[in-house]
Amino acid sequence: LSSETKPFEAQTLQSSHFIWRGFPVKDPKAKEVIAAGYGEDHFLVTLGKWPKGLIMVFSPRDEKELEVIKKIVKRSYEFAIGKT
Numbered sequence: 001l002s003s004e005t006k007p008f009e010a011q012t013l014q015s016s017h018f019i020w021r022g023f024p025v026k027d028p029k030a031k032e033v034i035a036a037g038y039g040e041d042h043f044l045v046t047l048g049k050w051p052k053g054l055i056m057v058f059s060p061r062d063e064k065e066l067e068v069i070k071k072i073v074k075r076s077y078e079f080a081i082g083k084t
Helices: 027-035 063-080
Strands: 012-014 019-024 039-041 054-058
Touching: 019 063, 027 039, 027 054, 027 063, 054 063
Parallel strands: none
Antiparallel strands: 012 019, 019 054, 039 054
């Protein structure tokens, strides 16, 4: 895909403890991710510059969390291509 046709682009910020990636998901799914402690609203959502559903997902710390993050990434991809 060219940069003009990409449905979204994951953003990466690094600190000594976390790597976050921004993913668009349907708002109800975003709320589930946030409530479960796997992410938070993207700062643009917090500032009111982007609609609910763009979330920052925390890096997994173990294999169990990695499986959850894989599901979040899959949902985001499906949302971005119009499958959900």
